[in-house]
Amino acid sequence: MQQDSSNVHPRQNRFSATLRQAMRTRINVILRRKPIGRIDAKRLQNILPKYVNYLESKLMNSANSEEEYTNPRDLEVRLHYLDKEVRALSHHRSHGLSALPDTLLTQILLCLPTKDSVKTSLLSKRFRNLWLEVPGLELHSLDSSNPRAINNFIDRFLEINRESRLQKFNINYDECSVYLFRISELITEVIKRGVQKLDVVGTVRYWPHTKELMPVDIYKSNTLVSLKLANVRMASPEFVVSMPCLKTMHLEAIITQDPLFIEKLLSGCPVLEDLTVFRVFNDNVPVLRVRSHCLKRFCVKFSRSVRIYGKEYTVEVDAPGLKYMNFRDDHSARVVVKNLSSLFMIDIDTQFGTGTLQMKKANISDFLTGISSVRHMIISQPTLEVLYSCMKPGPFTKFRNLTRLEASFCTGLLQNLPHFLDGFPKLKHLTLYLLYLKDLKPENLELTDVPQCLLRTLECVEVKEVTTVEKAGKKRARNIRRTKVSKHKKKIWIEVLRYILENSLVLKKLILYFSSVTNSVLDISEALPTFTKLSPRCEIFNHLTSL
Numbered sequence: 001m002q003q004d005s006s007n008v009h010p011r012q013n014r015f016s017a018t019l020r021q022a023m024r025t026r027i028n029v030i031l032r033r034k035p036i037g038r039i040d041a042k043r044l045q046n047i048l049p050k051y052v053n054y055l056e057s058k059l060m061n062s063a064n065s066e067e068e069y070t071n072p073r074d075l076e077v078r079l080h081y082l083d084k085e086v087r088a089l090s091h092h093r094s095h096g097l098s099a100l101p102d103t104l105l106t107q108i109l110l111c112l113p114t115k116d117s118v119k120t121s122l123l124s125k126r127f128r129n130l131w132l133e134v135p136g137l138e139l140h141s142l143d144s145s146n147p148r149a150i151n152n153f154i155d156r157f158l159e160i161n162r163e164s165r166l167q168k169f170n171i172n173y174d175e176c177s178v179y180l181f182r183i184s185e186l187i188t189e190v191i192k193r194g195v196q197k198l199d200v201v202g203t204v205r206y207w208p209h210t211k212e213l214m215p216v217d218i219y220k221s222n223t224l225v226s227l228k229l230a231n232v233r234m235a236s237p238e239f240v241v242s243m244p245c246l247k248t249m250h251l252e253a254i255i256t257q258d259p260l261f262i263e264k265l266l267s268g269c270p271v272l273e274d275l276t277v278f279r280v281f282n283d284n285v286p287v288l289r290v291r292s293h294c295l296k297r298f299c300v301k302f303s304r305s306v307r308i309y310g311k312e313y314t315v316e317v318d319a320p321g322l323k324y325m326n327f328r329d330d331h332s333a334r335v336v337v338k339n340l341s342s343l344f345m346i347d348i349d350t351q352f353g354t355g356t357l358q359m360k361k362a363n364i365s366d367f368l369t370g371i372s373s374v375r376h377m378i379i380s381q382p383t384l385e386v387l388y389s390c391m392k393p394g395p396f397t398k399f400r401n402l403t404r405l406e407a408s409f410c411t412g413l414l415q416n417l418p419h420f421l422d423g424f425p426k427l428k429h430l431t432l433y434l435l436y437l438k439d440l441k442p443e444n445l446e447l448t449d450v451p452q453c454l455l456r457t458l459e460c461v462e463v464k465e466v467t468t469v470e471k472a473g474k475k476r477a478r479n480i481r482r483t484k485v486s487k488h489k490k491k492i493w494i495e496v497l498r499y500i501l502e503n504s505l506v507l508k509k510l511i512l513y514f515s516s517v518t519n520s521v522l523d524i525s526e527a528l529p530t531f532t533k534l535s536p537r538c539e540i541f542n543h544l545t546s547l
Contacts, residue, residue: 106133133161228250232255241267247273258284266291279313388413399423409434428457450503465493
């Protein structure tokens, strides 16, 4: 492949920059004196520099000698035919879209916001009313200063599509738009039209006394395949929920008076595969219970930005078919997971509530046991910190099926790295994110114990430098000063790399990613040859990147 790519333009660098500049000058003179084809002088004013470069490149890349285009007449003729090629290609491209049938064009326009779809009416006579036949409506900025015009626009669109099924309906609204644009009635209408994908994003959560806005028709849709609701109030269904086609559901900042609201929704979704829940402190759902035999992907997030006192939260997951789980919940003191034998990947970022260490210890032990069959794990530094503060010096759960691990270690936890890796006897690929905490005093790091995976299975290790943070659990700092910490960083890197190289028997690759804000690359690279590699086949790669 490399040989082929190098011979694509064999003459591209044959002529010097001086000769090429001379050719561009001559082309420029010809175009200004006598515009070629349909490209008149006025249009050339805007595109002339790029067009001249293009023509020069085409000519010189195909020339056999310097003298081939020295004759002005020959050059002008050649430029004429090049221009015809450009016009033919441009004509083909401009008519390619129009050659498509209306059904395909409307599907293309469906991928655009409605306001951009409407703009295509200016392209040609054929496109004048084509946007009205697009089987979807996307409204992101409702102008409350002119509600009559927008309501007329929506009514016209729905009237044109009266006999067709809507594929999607997306709407973002604020408090001022709720009644001006009849949001609830509009959602009811599109559900009756058989909408397949419904995205509703509002800001009604800031109205503590407003009535429920989402219509109960959502709970009995026979056509919905994807549903996203964000920042809205939901009424509790007084009947059995039935959404037989729903496969994807995204619930974000949902306010309801029914503590069993989400459980009722899930009970009526027999083919749901993807569930995302972003919780808020006043959602009135103390127990998030997720039971599903068909669920394959589950994400839950409960932000640590708001601290909650006097409330207890629980998450229960029972999903035999679950493949992926993303758990970012700091407030649930009790996490129960069952029947997760199919779990392939998990991303954990949690501090397991605000209870006592004894309560956390029991919760963590049960949680780790419940996910012990996972094959790929991503675990954050705050979670590791809680694990070691609660479980130390007790043993960790063995993850006997896990082959890939991504873990973020802060400076103070690296001493426990061998103990942590001992829980993954079949580990093949390890990614370490090294976080340096300014508030921790430098200490001597010495890694000695060798877990089973280093001697038998570990084939690839990636070590990535993360910019300095002020304190455990906080976001990365953007402005970093190169102080004495840099010296400590180098010692940490060298000890970690020494430990990996001198104790990994079957290691094939060691990949190092250095942050561009430090200058540790040279010093650490010079130290690598001083280590005795236990695996002679191991290759070492250095990368400079911004993490």
